[in-house]
Amino acid sequence: MIDTLLQALALVVLAVALIGAAAVPGSPSILPGVEIAIGAVGLFAITSGYFIVFEILWSGQTPGKRLLGLRVLRESGYPLRPVDAVVRNLVRILDWLPLGYGIGVLVMLLNQRSKRLGDFAAGTLVVREGVAGHLSAIRSGPHLATSVSLSSADSTLVRDFLVRRDDLDPVARAALAQRLATALARRYGISAQEDAEAFLERLTP
Secondary structure, eight states, X not given: OHHHHHHHHHHHHHHHHHHHHHTSTTOOTXXXXXXXXXXXXXXXXXXXXXXXXXXHHTTSOOHXXXXXXXXXXXXXXXXXXXHHHHHHHHTHHHHHTTTTSHHHHHHHHTSTTOOOHHHHHHTEEEEXXXXXXXXXXXXXXXXXXXXXXXXXXXXXXXXXXXXXXXXXXXXXXXXXXXXXXXXXXXXXXXXXXXXXXXXHHHHOO
16 A cells, blocks of 8 residues: 555656646647657556566565565565566556456465465565564574585575564464475585474574
């Protein structure tokens, strides 16, 4: 609703600007055609470009999501990529049909993770960040006795999960922990026979 309100305000500004330009005395006869083109581009930029630009620049957040503590992530838990933001928001056109996100809301109600069509197409989901945690919340045990060194992206991913896990739905938390543990164990050639969260805790220095 917050994002929709901001978009509505932007559309009002665009409409006023176009009407004002048409009312200027002595405007060229081609102006109506130019106004239609500008209006069409502006409409697309505000309705779809708004989400794409903000989610790329703010790493999965729009002004509305930021105010409510929400963020779009890839299903793997990694940050949103520009291509993901583009795909999920272009498919938003289908979610919006027939009116007021009718299809999008229906799809969200029919799947356990409340994903709309755009999220299925881009492989993303919206999570609630909650209150930012502290590294002390990681509660890590002894560090893995191995020479493996996680990449910066993987290390950040593990830490983010451990800090935010208490705010996640238990089922989603267990599933995400298992996916992370399995992927990292395979990537770095580490045995992950223990509990997934215990394994991730021991990956943190």
